[in-house]
Amino acid sequence: MAIDRLDGRLIELLAQEPRIGVLEASRRLGVARGTVQARLDRLQAQGVIRGFGPDVDPAALGYPVTAFATLEIKQGQGSDVRTHLATVPEVLELHTITGHGDMLCRLVARSNADLQRVIDRVVGFEGIVRASTAIVMENAVPLRIIPLVRAASDG
Amino acid sequence: MAIDRLDGRLIELLAQEPRIGVLEASRRLGVARGTVQARLDRLQAQGVIRGFGPDVDPAALGYPVTAFATLEIKQGQGSDVRTHLATVPEVLELHTITGHGDMLCRLVARSNADLQRVIDRVVGFEGIVRASTAIVMENAVPLRIIPLVRAASDG
DNA sequence: GGTGAAAGGTCATTAAG
DNA sequence: CTTAATGACCTTTCACC
Numbered sequence: 607m608a609i610d611r612l613d614g615r616l617i618e619l620l621a622q623e624p625r626i627g628v629l630e631a632s633r634r635l636g637v638a639r640g641t642v643q644a645r646l647d648r649l650q651a652q653g654v655i656r657g658f659g660p661d662v663d664p665a666a667l668g669y670p671v672t673a674f675a676t677l678e679i680k681q682g683q684g685s686d687v688r689t690h691l692a693t694v695p696e697v698l699e700l701h702t703i704t705g706h707g708d709m710l711c712r713l714v715a716r717s718n719a720d721l722q723r724v725i726d727r728v729v730g731f732e733g734i735v736r737a738s739t740a741i742v743m744e745n746a747v748p749l750r751i752i753p754l755v756r757a758a759s760d761g
Numbered sequence: 762m763a764i765d766r767l768d769g770r771l772i773e774l775l776a777q778e779p780r781i782g783v784l785e786a787s788r789r790l791g792v793a794r795g796t797v798q799a800r801l802d803r804l805q806a807q808g809v810i811r812g813f814g815p816d817v818d819p820a821a822l823g824y825p826v827t828a829f830a831t832l833e834i835k836q837g838q839g840s841d842v843r844t845h846l847a848t849v850p851e852v853l854e855l856h857t858i859t860g861h862g863d864m865l866c867r868l869v870a871r872s873n874a875d876l877q878r879v880i881d882r883v884v885g886f887e888g889i890v891r892a893s894t895a896i897v898m899e900n901a902v903p904l905r906i907i908p909l910v911r912a913a914s915d916g
Numbered sequence: 917g918g919t920g921a922a923a924g925g926t927c928a929t930t931a932a933g
Numbered sequence: 934c935t936t937a938a939t940g941a942c943c944t945t946t947c948a949c950c
Contacts, residue, residue, distance in 0.1 A: 621814045628922085630922090655817060660813055661810065661811040667809060699904040703896060710897075743858060749867075751853065754869065783947080
């Protein structure tokens with residue numbers, strides 16, 4: 607189940623230089639090409655590596671404002687709220703969290719003013735009782751995974 | 762600055778099938794190779810596409826528990842807290858948010874019991890006054906970007 | 917458009933758990 | 934004995950000029 611040292615180094619290498627191929631990776635890691643290929647296949651089969659999709663920056667798309675909204679949901683309306691929020695493009699992710707029918711969602715907007723429009727659309731749904739929004743001022747630690755990979759592979 | 766319809770379709774295509782090359786992408790989109798290559802170069806130069814790093818699933822690494830912690834920071838200790846949290850592998854991201862010296866961080870742990878260890882390590886720092894943690898029960902909408910890309914390219 | 921290179925697959929051999 | 938790594942070979946496909 608867990609990944610070993612070589613898996614960890616492979617993931618790190620791919621994260622740092624995504625453009626290198628299997629052959630180049632095998633050279634860098636000092637192992638055979640087939641080994642890298644087998645590891646990659648296994649990591650993807652296990653679901654450790656979900657894919658290699660493009661990493662898109664919302665700010666560069668014109669949405670420089672990020673916010674987190676905590677939503678209080680009316681009993682039994684969770685499913686409807688999920689469906690509703692999934693239709694809002696500015697909702698980048700949504701979690702149900704511990705607490706009395708609470709959800710947490712990540713939003714982006716074109717500006718602070720535009721955030722009002724987004725929030726109105728988000729909470730404009732009968733199942734949502736209350737919403738509390740926190741605007742992100744600085745992304746001190748951008749979403750990262752490498753340190754965790756190191757920890758998981760006892761690197 | 763903004764992306765057009767073709768950019769949007771290209772990003773979508775790459776998100777759905779990351780393994781396809783420039784040539785195959787040009788066939789699917791019905792445009793010339795050079796066009797796709799130029800668009801890709803421009804999108805990366807503009808920062809819209811940050812890269813094609815591997816998308817790693819923390820759960821598959823053995824960290825199935827996710828939580829969000831809101832931290833209240835002592836005045837003037839923000840920088841030290843950032844440095845401290847950056848050393849904790851289980852801290853996947855950290856934001857400074859609106860509110861009285863507040864930060865929001867995303868954590869993962871091996872189990873609910875292990876979460877206690879992670880939180881202890883996170884808050885075991887003098888600059889942190891108070892911490893409030895919400896455990897994620899269900900990731901109703903996984904982190905996504907395609908709907909926003911569609912909206913940005915008026916797709 | 918042509919060409920050098922790499923990806924992806926299969927195989928037998930060898931090493932290690 | 935089972936699993937994994939290796940190096941060799943092959944064909945298709947792509948990236949670059």
